[in-house]
Amino acid sequence: MRYSILLWALLLSFSCQESKTAETRTPIDASKTKIDNTAVGEKTDLSAISTKDFRDFKVLDSQNLTNEEIWNTINPQLENFTEADYKRLKPYILEKDITELQVNRTRNKFTYEELTKFYLYRIRKFDRENPSSLNSVIAIHPEIIDEAKHRDQEFLNKRMKHPIHGMPILLKDNVNASGMATTAGAIALQDNFAEDAFIVKQLKSKGALILGKANLSEWAYFFCGDCPSGYSAVGGQTLNPYGRRIFDTGGSSSGSGVSVAANFCAAAIGSETAGSILSPASQNSVVGLKPTIGLVSRSGIVPISSTLDTAGPITRTVRDNAIVLDAIYGYDKTDSKSDDFKISQVYYKKPSLRALEGKRFGAPKRLFKDTLYVNALKVLKQQGAEIVEIEEENLELPNFIRLLNLDMKKDLPAYMEVYANTNIKLRTISDVMEFNLKDSLKTMPYGQNLFKGIAGDEGDAAYLERIKDTLKTNGIRYFDKPMVANDLDGFLSINNYHAAFAAVAEYPALTVPMGYTNEGEPKGLTFIAKPFQEKQLLEWAYCYEQASKARIAPKGYN
Template sequence: MTKYLPLFLLLFIFSCKDASKTEEARTPVSQSETVVEEDDLSAISTKDFREFKVLDSKVITKAEIWSTINLQMTDFTEADYNRLKSLILESDISALHNQIREGKFNYEQLTKFYLFRIRKYDRENDLSLNSVISINPNVINQAKEADGTEFEEGMHAIFGMPILLKDNVNADGMVTTAGATALLNNKTGDAFLVKQLKSKGALILGKANLSEWAYFFCGDCPSGYSAVGGQTLNPYGRRIIDTGGSSSGSGVSVSANFAAAAIGSETSGSILSPASSNSAVGLKPTIGLVSRTGVVPISSTLDTAGPITRTVMDNAILLDAIFGPDIADSKTIDALLDNGFYYDNLKESSVNGKRFGAPKRLLEDSLYIKALNVLKSQGAVIVEVEEEQLGLPNFLRLLNLDMKKDLPLYMEGYANSDIKMRTIEDFMAFNLQDSLTSMPYGQNLFKGIADDTGDAKFLARIQDTLKTNGRQYFDKPMQAQNLDGFLSINNYHAGFAAVAEYPALTVPMGYQDNGKPMGLTFISSRLRERQLLEWAYVYEQASKARVAPKDYN
């Protein structure tokens, strides 16, 4: 028996989960639906995303978020905000730097503009999005320091740019909650990737909301919900259009122009989903290119952090700022690349003669067809392909067994030592003390982790099978048809890209009739991020598909 579920319900890895079953289960029935077998555990949430039990956080208030910042904002008025709005909204990083060099504003004013905007729109009003959990209390002083540093040739393009971090990424001076009340006091040092950002002069603006524990917690909750941050809402349709998950706040905040850019994280679909759902650019790197140490984990096999931005060029700049070898990360990759590799000369990109595989089942989607025609107009060759008949067996078990061992390692090595909880069972017991606040949608996925008795040998077999299947899924058609890349929609193929450990990048390709944003997703083989960025840049410049959410202009 099959069950038809709206695509926006398939959270975390779920939009691509139809790909793990039969050919019938891989056939979309419309632009907004996919077929998923009723017993497919990868489609963990089957709850209509509009059935919210909670909207605003019961844990934090707007007043608390801004208590340390308001006094630092007294010299920035509504008039200042309105003066800068036309200069900053939708401006990319290069344009922001140019305007700063021209004296139109400085880094402090840029930072205060974003802070003013978050305070104005994000919480406790008719347009609230609940996309930001906390603000760095030191960011204004750090912006002033940036203004005291002359921007020189050779400095990284990320310098002085206010960046939001998904709130599972450790950052000095702030707590890292993963959206969970159990981690409300988890004050930490900087994750490796945050050190990378700071070493190049980026400003950490604050933390973005997320699907709690990167969505591997409740199973019956909407994407974008966390006990700490409340329910993240989509600026293209509050309470109408899903945010995607689990980097929901990162995707929403970027699209709503609350920061220059944001960091998300992905295990399978958690960057691609919110980026595409919020008309942003999201890149899931090759596993190991970006450090995972100091990031609250799900799976040391599949986890990665990555950039979410409004433009492809900004995505390249942010990726360039965070990649690098980290000896504490078991999967680290030393790419031996210099700063600037991902964004230098990106404007000279071409897709002329590049061959892209287009799954035949996606050719019923009119936005996808339009996107293919844009690529064809730029000289690309589109090859229709049949997808490999491969599944993703025991995918959920992989996540269970990884998180069971990886979370205690994070708690021991990177969390606040005052927090004594270590295991999944510890956190489950904590949540039961005040279930209405800590787990209004339950904690079924945590129960699944606790109950999973698989051993290390079983985990190794799962890892081997999934990696083999994931790579064959892409490699066979790419080799047979001499393809450069694979073209998907949103996070439809995120599961296969995840287990293959291949990079994937989504870029806005338009909007459905109800206003729901959709993304064209480029996938290729290991360490081909530069090529993905080049192809996406050409498509972005030719299509000009992104439109800012109108209520937030």
């Protein structure tokens, strides 16, 4: 009975006014107009340097990981799962959100064991060493099927605690999870078997299944500087299912975005410093949330910056995003930025039925060159929102890269000392660089220029604090000045265009699919709000998502 009530609440949650006519749906963009996706002051933004336009890859398939190595433990456990089983389950699982999956579980359309095997079968079928390969998954948890059986037993005994119970989740491979190495995509960490990160403990405590690890831009992209998004020495080159070797995957949570788009999992976890969730989510036509820094723990996650890093959910739908956020957020006393919440929030519970009505959003004038953006604004207006055209503040983000340099220089050794496997003796950026030189073709085919910049940066702690103060002041002013002047509730962007300002302001941002260019490349409408307004972001985005119905699953992976 308790679970039935929970499921009914899920089915009722996130209601919003539906689109009255077909005209409100976001069409395919017929325009080829290009706009500068670099906001004022973002010329040195990490998200800008991690979305370089590559066509010729030095490396495609991993030189350090084979399909056989990924599957040798799991294949015997999949022997009794056939193509016929896969086809039987497909209508109940493919492109279904978490709520629909739970409904189908209660109707005995499948067990959690079968759900898990379905995703495993798809990953093995599509992801590596074939003409459709995406290289989005690095590792599978060796005991995942037994864990799924345990979740089934809990289901039968009515011991479910959360709607994420029994849902197979992929983790970006900079998040520690027991039973699998946490590599950050680097050969130097290939034996980094460590204990669960705080957010993994959160997921497990609510019954989620840790399916495996997703590929990423190596060291969350802050490593090479002149390489494609989605490349790592461990995982190879992640490819976009909407255009393999044509469209950028976005970075650095590329494997998380790709695996969700391709239906390799119920949801995935990414991490962001400045654009690393928003970029791959928008590039792969899925939903990505960069939470307020302090809402979600970073303990046990390979860092770039203790100032700006955060983990967050990547999902196919906004409702799923709310469910995953609800499962992972919480106070962590070991995280210096973790917020000690006085009142517990439930993110997936029913919001206002008219979440967009009367809400005022700032829309930068320069973005009106983008047809998809203009169409998205029309949809918002039809749902009752007010759109205010604004001129962006002429502010810079001085020494942004140096903030990352100086943070990572101290934060990586701290992670290695506290959270890494004790058998790994590497501690510093210089240690890793020296390790890579032993076999540079396999460890760093694109070089390690960003690491060189970190190692050579001699800024001290006082200088770092001055940088942080200036950046946060500029970031907050960038959003707050127009928001106060125009009485705005939120700010509307595209993809990760304003990721750096949101990062330094420590403001949350959520991107949701808004359609495709004439060439078929996905784009996302990005909502940005004040700190700890994730519930509002989710409500606004859900209303837009339901009215626009913009997302289309990638062809060739059905």
